Structure formats: structure tokens, C-alpha cells
Amino acid sequence: MSFDISITIFVFMLTMIAIFWRPGGLNEAWPASIGAIIVLLLGIVSWNDVLDIVDKVSGASITIMATIVMAVILESFGFFHWSAARLARLAKGSGHRLYWYVQLLCFLMTLLFNNDGSILITTPILILLLKNLRLKPHQQIAYLLSGALIATASSAPIGVSNVVNLIALNIVDMSLYMHTAMMFVPSTLGLLFMSWLMFQVVKKKLPKKLPSSSHDIEEHFFTKHFHPLKVIPSTVSKKKRTRFMMKILLFVFIMRCLLFVASYFAFPIEIVAVVGSLLLLMWRWYYLRTNPIDILKKTPWHILIFAFSMYVIIYALHNSGLTDILVQLAQPIVGEGLLYATFVMGGLVSILSNLFNNHPALMIGTITLTEMGLDPITLKTIYLANIIGSDMGSLLLPIGTLASLIWMHILRKNHIKVTWKDYLSVSLLVIPLTTIITLLLLFYWVQLIFT
Numbered sequence: 001m002s003f004d005i006s007i008t009i010f011v012f013m014l015t016m017i018a019i020f021w022r023p024g025g026l027n028e029a030w031p032a033s034i035g036a037i038i039v040l041l042l043g044i045v046s047w048n049d050v051l052d053i054v055d056k057v058s059g060a061s062i063t064i065m066a067t068i069v070m071a072v073i074l075e076s077f078g079f080f081h082w083s084a085a086r087l088a089r090l091a092k093g094s095g096h097r098l099y100w101y102v103q104l105l106c107f108l109m110t111l112l113f114n115n116d117g118s119i120l121i122t123t124p125i126l127i128l129l130l131k132n133l134r135l136k137p138h139q140q141i142a143y144l145l146s147g148a149l150i151a152t153a154s155s156a157p158i159g160v161s162n163v164v165n166l167i168a169l170n171i172v173d174m175s176l177y178m179h180t181a182m183m184f185v186p187s188t189l190g191l192l193f194m195s196w197l198m199f200q201v202v203k204k205k206l207p208k209k210l211p212s213s214s215h216d217i218e219e220h221f222f223t224k225h226f227h228p229l230k231v232i233p234s235t236v237s238k239k240k241r242t243r244f245m246m247k248i249l250l251f252v253f254i255m256r257c258l259l260f261v262a263s264y265f266a267f268p269i270e271i272v273a274v275v276g277s278l279l280l281l282m283w284r285w286y287y288l289r290t291n292p293i294d295i296l297k298k299t300p301w302h303i304l305i306f307a308f309s310m311y312v313i314i315y316a317l318h319n320s321g322l323t324d325i326l327v328q329l330a331q332p333i334v335g336e337g338l339l340y341a342t343f344v345m346g347g348l349v350s351i352l353s354n355l356f357n358n359h360p361a362l363m364i365g366t367i368t369l370t371e372m373g374l375d376p377i378t379l380k381t382i383y384l385a386n387i388i389g390s391d392m393g394s395l396l397l398p399i400g401t402l403a404s405l406i407w408m409h410i411l412r413k414n415h416i417k418v419t420w421k422d423y424l425s426v427s428l429l430v431i432p433l434t435t436i437i438t439l440l441l442l443f444y445w446v447q448l449i450f451t
Helices: 003-021 029-041 047-076 079-091 094-113 115-132 137-153 163-172 174-206 219-224 234-265 269-288 294-299 302-319 322-335 339-354 360-372 376-391 402-413 420-450
Strands: none
Touching: 003 302, 003 322, 029 302, 029 420, 047 079, 047 115, 047 163, 047 234, 047 269, 047 294, 047 302, 079 094, 079 234, 094 115, 094 137, 094 174, 094 234, 115 137, 115 219, 115 322, 115 360, 137 174, 137 420, 163 174, 163 302, 163 322, 163 360, 163 376, 174 376, 174 420, 234 269, 234 339, 302 322, 302 360, 322 339, 322 360, 322 420, 339 360, 339 376, 339 420, 360 376, 376 420
């Protein structure tokens, strides 16, 4: 093994250990950026490579960050408290009904924003609700864990719901429109199966009858913070709030649809995403009379540094010859037929994601595919199998995705303890089966529609 590949693998392993360990609560962007600087200084990645990386990563990263800004803006409007109150009312005292509404909320938030943004939105909402209902710790964990799993996995149906998906789309030169046409139906059916299976697993931990709320979450927040409605804490004001929140969600939905329109016409989607965020920021400034600087402070900009730095390290692995080795190993697999290749490559990315996180796993897998000279349908199908492995199969362990790491961090901040045993008691039963079913659905959907 050459010196370049040995030192790059060593840097990569140290980087991943630091990201998973997070000594002293270290932000994951720090070890990633230090690893990237090392391979740059060693000359394994050239400055010309950096320009190529910027070209591949910048559009995806800007799109995701613009979407996350929208999620942060929602919080300032009181969306979290409003949603928590709505979930409690929709559940009508049934713990089982609450489970399905939580699943629906997490799915929709990922489609409207992205998996990281969805975790940032739905986790605080659920914590507010579950603590207000005074549920026991094991009952809270059942809702929080099942919600987080479906929120993260829901980035599979549309490519714009995950930063690494968007970067990989750019690598294989695939539009959002084509990704959604090939992926939405099989992955959504897979998510429905996943929700049903999780319900069977956690059903005994869910309360059949929910206790009454300790206080009105919505009124408590709006009376204290939301000045335009502060003087009218009545049923009428609640209706006004609901209309207002629905207008905001409609705006976000329209902007989401415009991303696909832009992709179809080969217009840069990051421009649409930024314009949408700016419009929503101006709306907030006008409505709340609040300076937008606070939103900039709350936005997790480190995700940009993390995504760029990880791609630099992956590029170093590529330059040092790792993808050449992987191509030699993968060629015989693809030669066995599309069904076999779909399962093996999807399964391989699942394993790599759980060992090293889905960001490097998907990028390595995608770069390898582009070096194999595959025909367009085979390339796109196996790539989408990799997406399933990266977005769904990666959830077997709580370190498999950046969204999972963010989720664990939010829980720690709120003093909610979820052990690996708690996590694995659900994921070991749900994730492998869901991944297999979704890969099978993908293959037959592609055969039915595109061949």
C-alpha cells in the first residue's frame, strides 16, 4: 500500500473517531477541517482539486443552509409551540394516534426542509409536548426515537432533503426531477413499511391513553413572546395563529416546488433556495419587527465547513487510489446483474455509513460508480441504491448520519438520556428489513417505469 493511501486512511480514521467521540462536546466541523488541512498540506489534494470540490459542494451546501435558515425562522414565529399544541389536540388523548401524527410531522418536515432541519424542528417540538404531558422516560424515548428515525430516513424520496444527497447528485450529473421520478414511490412505500414496523416494536412502550397537559403550550409561549397577539390570548387569536402558520408552510411548500422547477430547467437551485430564505426573513422582520441578525447567529453554519472538509478528505482517498481498488472490487458485482448489484452496493454503503458516517460512505460509493463506465440507467439505479443505504441503512447505529449526531446533541442539552441499548432495541429490528424492502421496491419500480 502506498504512503499516500496509508496516511490518508490514517487521517480519515482519526477524523471519524474524533467526530464520534466528540471530546468535551467538540463540534464535528473541527476534526473534519483539521483532517482536510492535513491532506492539503501533504499535497494529496491539490488547490485545483479544491476548486473542483468548491464547484461540486457549494451549490448543495448553500441550498441546505438556506433551507435550515427557514427552519430557524419558523422557531422565532412560535411554530414549535404551535405544532406541539396541535399534536396534542389531534391525538385526542390517544397515545397510538399521537405516534402516527408524530410520524407524519417528521416526514413532512424533512420533505419541506431537509433531514438536519427536520431534526432541528421536530425534536424540540416533541420534547415540548412530551414533557408537558409528563410522560415517563421510556415513553418519551419511544416517540423521540421513532420520530428521529423517520425524519432522517425521509431524506430518501427527494434529493434536496440531504446535503450529501445533493452533492452526490452533482457528481453523477442527475437532476432533482429524475431523482424524484425514480425514487419517490419506492422510498415512500419503504417509509410506510418502516413506520408500521416501528409501531409494532414500540407499541408496548406507548401509553394507550395520554395524560392531560400540564399547561397550554401555545398560550404560554405566545402570551410571553409573540407581541402582535399578546393582548388577545383567546380562541379567535388561536385561529389567527393557525392561519398565519399555514401561510408560512404554504410559502415554504411553494419554494420547495420551485426547486424542482428550477432543476427541470437547469436553473441553479441554490439561487431559488436563497431567495426563498431572504423573503421569509424579510417577512419575519416586517411581522415581528425583529432584526434578522439573531437568525444568522442561530444558524448552524458549521455544517458548511463539515461538508466541505469531509469532501476534501474523500478526495484525498480518491487521489491516493482507493476508488481504483473499489472499482476493481465492484465491477464483478455489477456484472452479476442489476438486482444483485442493487442489493450488494446498497448493503455495502449501509455498512460503511454505520462504520464511518453516511457522508463519506455515500461520496466514496458515488465517486466509485462514476469511474466504472456504466450505462445511464444502471448508474442511476445503483446510485439510488447507495442513497437508500446512506439514508436508511445508515440508521442501524446512532453514529451513521450527521442528523443522528445532531439529534443526540439536542437530547443531551435537554437532559434526556437515550442509551445505545434504547436505540438498538428498535433499529436492529427495523432498519435492516426496511432497507431490504426499499431496495427491492426500487429495483422493481425502475424495471416497471424506466426499462
